[in-house]
Amino acid sequence: MDVAATPPAIRCAGVERSYPAFRQRAARIASGLHALGVEPGERIAIVLRNEPAHLEIAAGAALLGASAVPVNWHFRHDELSHVLGDSDSKVVFAHTDLLPAVAAALPARARLIEVPVPDGIAAACGFPCPPVTGDHPLLDTWLAGHPPLTEAAARRPSTVIYSSGTTGRPKGVLRDPVGEEQLAESVAKFLEYFAVRPGGRTLIPAPLYHASPSQHAVLALAGGLDITLMPRFDAEEFLRLVERHRVEQAQLVPTMFVRLLRLPKEVRERYDLSSLTSVVHAAAPCPPHVKHAMIDWLGPVLREYYGGSETGAVTWCDSQEWLAHPGTVGRAVETSAVAVLGPDGAPLPTGRTGEVYLKPSDTWPQFTYLGDPAKRAAMEAERLPGYVTIGDIGHLDADGYLYLSDRRSDLVISGGVNIYPAEIEGCLLGLDGVRDVAVFGIPDEEFGESLAAHVQPEPGAALTAEDVRAQVADRLASYKVPKMVVFEESLPRDESGKLFKRQLREPYWAGRDRAI
Incomplete structure (x- = not known):
């Protein structure tokens, strides 16, 4: 057949x-x-x-x-x-x-x-x-x-997505309703940026309770796409479904890339993936070596965007743009915009790191937090009307491409020096025998905070704490070397790859004054 x-149809597990x-x-x-x-x-x-x-x-x-x-x-x-x-x-x-x-x-x-x-x-x-x-x-x-x-x-x-946030209980993101004309415009942009034809075939492997797959499904339905859902992500099953249903477009998260790349080469080569024309990713930082490996394997079909449940996609980049600007999450498209602000709320020059503020597209519905308009107001930039922050730190280059350093809540200040754990996590994911890693700040009497690395080794790997420290010391500044290394059987992630770092960090800060 x-x-x-x-x-086109909608299917999942039979x-x-x-x-x-x-x-x-x-x-x-x-x-x-x-x-x-x-x-x-x-x-x-x-x-x-x-x-x-x-x-x-x-x-x-x-x-x-x-x-x-x-x-x-x-x-x-x-x-x-x-x-x-x-x-x-x-x-x-x-x-x-x-x-x-x-x-x-x-x-x-x-x-x-x-x-x-x-x-x-x-x-x-x-x-x-x-x-x-x-x-x-x-x-x-x-x-x-x-x-x-x-x-x-x-x-x-729209659906009301409860954003997990970084502190306190999650809040529901309540967006304004949209009319038929606005929905049609959103579908047209979805087809363009996700690089899928009308009536094309898409695969959604992440849980629908998350914002990105939920919005993906809504727009795919409105566009009449053939939709395959996965009840849970399994790397080889993903490849089997792409081949079986001649999937053209899929949206994943970087953790899924890592799991796909860890399949034996003969397994990856067993499946015909030639139908894929667009693999979109977002939701979490992607280590550059992982993205390079995915492009080497699948070709220049990767597309990346950055935004949040509150703002929708604000920046985009395709594989060619990313290869020309390694590490970027793209630049603002159409009526969207990005600004990087300093502690005083003023825009920072090109290359300077600060808090990232986003201006959503004119077609994206306005939002508030269900029952908490004060939280919505606190996100706004005082000097830039229409710009809001979702709590990320980063910088812009001379071409307007955005680079993320970390979450504001994950920033570690040790002896007055700002340290971004995401950079260290990306470094450690390149160490043979490391399956997963979380780096965060823990109390330190002398420096205020020091670094802890919780590492999930590959089965059978004989990693030591010194291996972990040496990997960082060989590639990054000495103050970025974790003081504490803890090995875990697994790290707390959900199916979409979201890491619950707070669960790991809380015991260290129990009874101490830190927003965890």
Whole structure:
């Protein structure tokens, strides 16, 4: 069968929906939500792994004019209680095996809909498929009992993504609803910058509760793309899906690059990846040697952007631009802009490092934080109206390309010297035997802070603390050499590769005065 000639669909681990079936199910969900009392401007929550139902529920809420809140399904009681309560979600959809945790955290007035776990998704995630409980309405039975919604909302709200932040509890990013014209313009830009043709074939391997894959899915659906979701990322399975579905475009994060590159050469060469024309990445710093290796392998198909849940993509660069400006995350495109400001709030000259402020595209909807407008106001640049910061440190070069140093919250000040852990982490990822690493500041009586490196070795690697220190000492300044080296079986990351550095840092600072 000629895969490329088949009509676009939405699929994941053996579950597949045609677009007509998807649209009808979304319209029935919208009608069912209305029957449960959900009004335009209100919110519903989705506690599901990646699967077509996740997208159908979000689309149904948008048809009604309500916002979907994709929730990290790893969350437990306190975390779930916060997000479900803070978002004031009226209806919560949850996979069967997640029901006990969700039910325990359910707000008093919220209704719960049970979503059975598809066999293929349970198998991909490595657990037995649980039988339905029958304690709550089942998704398919419930939606079948409602006619499709016939009059969609004129303006569609975005999903509300809870940004994990660096301190305190996560806040929901609430963006203004968009009309059909604004959505169409966003889809056109998505197709252009993601370098995918209308009706093309895309693969989304990261969890839909994160901002980038969620927005990717929304725009891919609006553009009628053929969409393959992965319930969880597996490096070889990713290659198999690209070959099987002749995937043209995919969005990954650098941790996925590392896992792909660690596959044996004969495994990587086993699959035909010639269909790929665009591999987009964002969300985390990519060590230059990793990006070079990916371009050497796949060719100049890598494209990178930088932005946040609040701002959307602000900078872009393709492979050729990156090779000409190694380490950049791109430069501002169209009506977007970037400024680097000093402690006094004034713009810094080219090459000077400071806090990065972003001006979103004119087509990107305005945003606030749900229930916390003061946090939104605190992000704004006093001297540059329309510019906000998402907490990164970096500099611009003479051509306007942006280079990130680190997160403001991760900056280590040791003896009055600013140290950016991301640079040291990139250096250590180049050491044979290092699978993963986290570098951060710990208390130091003399210097205020010193560096700790928590290292996850490759299985069987005989690494020592001196190996780690020598790698840094040979390549970076002596003050960047970690004072403490700790070896871990694994580091706390989620499926998208986000590192929960705070979990590692907290024990060192317990009882001390530092914003961790």
